[in-house]
Amino acid sequence: MTANEGRAVRHAEAARSGAPGWVAAADRIEALLAAMTLSEKVGQVVQRNLGEENIPRELAAALREGRVGSILNAVGAELTNELQRVALEESRLGIPLLVGRDVIHGFRTVFPIPLGQAATWDPEGVRAWARIAALEAAGAGVNWTFAPTVDIGRDPRWGRVAEGLGEDPYLASGLAAALVRGFQDHDLAAPGSIAACVKHFAGYGAVEAGRDYAAASIPEAELRDVHLPPFEAAIGAGAGAVMTAFTALNGVPATANDFLLRTVLREEWGFDGVVVSDWRSIPELVPHGVATDEADAAALAALAGVDMDMAGGAYAAHLERLVREGRVPEARLDAMVRAVLRMKARLGLFDDPYTDPSRFPSPGCDRHLEAAREAATRSAVLLKNDGVLPLDARRLSRVAVIGPLADDGYEQLGTWVFDGDPGLSRTPLAALRAALEPGVRVDFVRAIETTRSLDTTGIPTAAEAAARADVAILFVGEESILSGEAHSRADIRLPGAQERLVRAVAGTGTPVAVVLMTGRPLALAAVADVVDALLCAWHPGTMGGPAIADLLLGRATPSGKLPATFPRMTGQVPLYYAHPNTGRPPRADGFTPMEQLPPRAPQHSAGYVSFHLDAGAGPLFPFGHGLSYTRFEYADIRAEPAELTPDGRITISAEIRNAGERPGDEVVQLYVRDRVASVTRPVRELKGFRRVSLEPGERRRVSFELTAAALTFHGRELRPVAEPGAFHAWIGGSVRAEPRVSFELVES
Ligand code: BGC
Numbered sequence: 001m002t003a004n005e006g007r008a009v010r011h012a013e014a015a016r017s018g019a020p021g022w023v024a025a026a027d028r029i030e031a032l033l034a035a036m037t038l039s040e041k042v043g044q045v046v047q048r049n050l051g052e053e054n055i056p057r058e059l060a061a062a063l064r065e066g067r068v069g070s071i072l073n074a075v076g077a078e079l080t081n082e083l084q085r086v087a088l089e090e091s092r093l094g095i096p097l098l099v100g101r102d103v104i105h106g107f108r109t110v111f112p113i114p115l116g117q118a119a120t121w122d123p124e125g126v127r128a129w130a131r132i133a134a135l136e137a138a139g140a141g142v143n144w145t146f147a148p149t150v151d152i153g154r155d156p157r158w159g160r161v162a163e164g165l166g167e168d169p170y171l172a173s174g175l176a177a178a179l180v181r182g183f184q185d186h187d188l189a190a191p192g193s194i195a196a197c198v199k200h201f202a203g204y205g206a207v208e209a210g211r212d213y214a215a216a217s218i219p220e221a222e223l224r225d226v227h228l229p230p231f232e233a234a235i236g237a238g239a240g241a242v243m244t245a246f247t248a249l250n251g252v253p254a255t256a257n258d259f260l261l262r263t264v265l266r267e268e269w270g271f272d273g274v275v276v277s278d279w280r281s282i283p284e285l286v287p288h289g290v291a292t293d294e295a296d297a298a299a300l301a302a303l304a305g306v307d308m309d310m311a312g313g314a315y316a317a318h319l320e321r322l323v324r325e326g327r328v329p330e331a332r333l334d335a336m337v338r339a340v341l342r343m344k345a346r347l348g349l350f351d352d353p354y355t356d357p358s359r360f361p362s363p364g365c366d367r368h369l370e371a372a373r374e375a376a377t378r379s380a381v382l383l384k385n386d387g388v389l390p391l392d393a394r395r396l397s398r399v400a401v402i403g404p405l406a407d408d409g410y411e412q413l414g415t416w417v418f419d420g421d422p423g424l425s426r427t428p429l430a431a432l433r434a435a436l437e438p439g440v441r442v443d444f445v446r447a448i449e450t451t452r453s454l455d456t457t458g459i460p461t462a463a464e465a466a467a468r469a470d471v472a473i474l475f476v477g478e479e480s481i482l483s484g485e486a487h488s489r490a491d492i493r494l495p496g497a498q499e500r501l502v503r504a505v506a507g508t509g510t511p512v513a514v515v516l517m518t519g520r521p522l523a524l525a526a527v528a529d530v531v532d533a534l535l536c537a538w539h540p541g542t543m544g545g546p547a548i549a550d551l552l553l554g555r556a557t558p559s560g561k562l563p564a565t566f567p568r569m570t571g572q573v574p575l576y577y578a579h580p581n582t583g584r585p586p587r588a589d590g591f592t593p594m595e596q597l598p599p600r601a602p603q604h605s606a607g608y609v610s611f612h613l614d615a616g617a618g619p620l621f622p623f624g625h626g627l628s629y630t631r632f633e634y635a636d637i638r639a640e641p642a643e644l645t646p647d648g649r650i651t652i653s654a655e656i657r658n659a660g661e662r663p664g665d666e667v668v669q670l671y672v673r674d675r676v677a678s679v680t681r682p683v684r685e686l687k688g689f690r691r692v693s694l695e696p697g698e699r700r701r702v703s704f705e706l707t708a709a710a711l712t713f714h715g716r717e718l719r720p721v722a723e724p725g726a727f728h729a730w731i732g733g734s735v736r737a738e739p740r741v742s743f744e745l746v747e748s
Helices: 003-017 025-035 038-044 057-064 077-089 114-118 123-139 159-163 169-184 220-227 229-236 258-268 294-304 314-324 330-346 366-379 428-435 459-468 498-506 544-552
Strands: 046-049 070-072 098-101 197-201 241-244 274-276 381-385 398-402 441-445 471-477 512-517 533-536 632-640 649-658 664-674 685-694 699-707 725-732 740-745
Touching (some): 038 314, 057 077, 098 330, 114 123, 114 159, 114 169, 169 220, 169 685, 197 258, 294 314, 366 544, 398 459, 428 471, 441 459, 459 498, 471 498, 498 512, 512 544, 533 544, 649 740, 664 699
Parallel strands (some): 046 070, 070 098
Antiparallel strands (some): 632 649, 649 699
């Protein structure tokens, strides 16, 4: 035995005996590396799927031989502890395992989908909810989550907008960092902390036509200004890992993209964590057409900087030979292994890889359910309200609850809920029944079996129930499976016969409140005008029912704000607020919609501005929009001083007043526009936000500080610049914020 092997074996003994701090982590890693055979090194960069409750013999043998560094989809203390035991006690070097799982928006207790959480604009809440997810997952032996997803989603046809944090890089960056802090807490080695994996690097949200897995083409300046900032923020918050995207970015698949993985991630950002492929995205370099076969794919990925092969089998089958033949330098493999061992050390796995569920709060406990209720309450966005909401329970004697999503404990959970327990779900129907006085009659009509169903035979019964009621509450939208991975839609209206259902119920003349459960922004033009209120609850999770009942009945006041634009029609997308102005921007009076064009209208008749003849120019509900049961007024916006120097600061502030009758939370938003620059700049960009609670009549001045750094963008030279000149700033409750102030960025 060499000296290094001796150290490695002592390390293994120390790890088994649980002796902490036996040797500094870096030494331990180098000692292990020096003692490893080539096959053991390759083992560390192999992630295998389990996906069942037993350990197959072949996998156990691979663990003993040190041919596996990580497992995904192994859940449960008994199973994961046994996996760790085999790896630790029965392999030569006794290296613990990374155990990965998609803990995306909760574990047993399910919180709103990430897009819904983004609608809270509440980093502290988002952090706390991720912490609960981490505690529940850690008790089941998971030490690594494949979250957060921070792909900027500007095309709601893409099913994965549900998993992301919306269309805006500033909002997504703040929330991404908060999610990482929630999962990892202050110390990755502390019980209950799990490593975060920010994904999918990069540009995945820009897939062509919103069709999952399609190619993405993004100019570098836009990539750097829009798509990369949330990744950088998550990494700045300490994210342990990064996952590559399935897609090709500007022709180079992300899993073989050395510009992304080496230049940006390692060199510019100094990331020293683990880069993991997406599921089989290494062998998929072959169908992408950049690798001749799986061995070639393994070489490309390893050389580009992918440290671990998720379920692809390509590293396991080929990497050892590629190193022996010199195609992949052993030093490269060493760097990959070092990254994996470093993450294991940071997680404290060398000291204690086992889990003990009794150390953690029990999944689905009351405290977790209460947090899930708060999350669902804060994430709901009141899109429209003609005054029907909040319902006055004292005046109700009969309520019609209608629709396929009113009483479905599974569908309200949303996408990516491998470990969610539908048995814990409280549905809106159950919650409304519990909340209303016993004297109030609740008639429930599902009307349509699924949200996709085209069968209209139940609609007349629904309309009859509505006609007899004081109010009809309709629960429509998308069931879980219509969003998420591989579930893109070409038409984002309400699917199935739901538009007909809504129109039939609205046609009765009974006031109608629609509650939407959805994984994406929907095109609601066909229904928005005929109903009295629209409340977007996203897929609200386990406690969606009580949260929605509280909001409908005015026991809680809506405070969510849209993290993504709601178009009128699918054909408008991608439609997002931070677009450039164009040389011919739309003006309210500047264009004529199709139906108003006279026959044989001359060529100039529609107006030479940027709009669609059949959809107009703007969205149905803009970014940042969200109503309340109270009213907020903004006044007296100030920029102090009026000039910003390159090293200075400027304070933009405005007074906000709760001008209504109820207490409420408002998300105060700051937008900025660079008036003249060397490249076209967005018409508005979010640069600050804050959630404030105000009592009726209460006023408060809300201030945001800006530095020149906040005004930088990637200019013609593709370097970050803040160009001197005039800026406008707005503060308000949506991107349509009104009070405006000007300031100047000066040279010095
Ligand atoms: C998804 C990833 C996920 C992985 C593991 C892939 O299909 O794209 O987001 O983390 O599977 O389940």
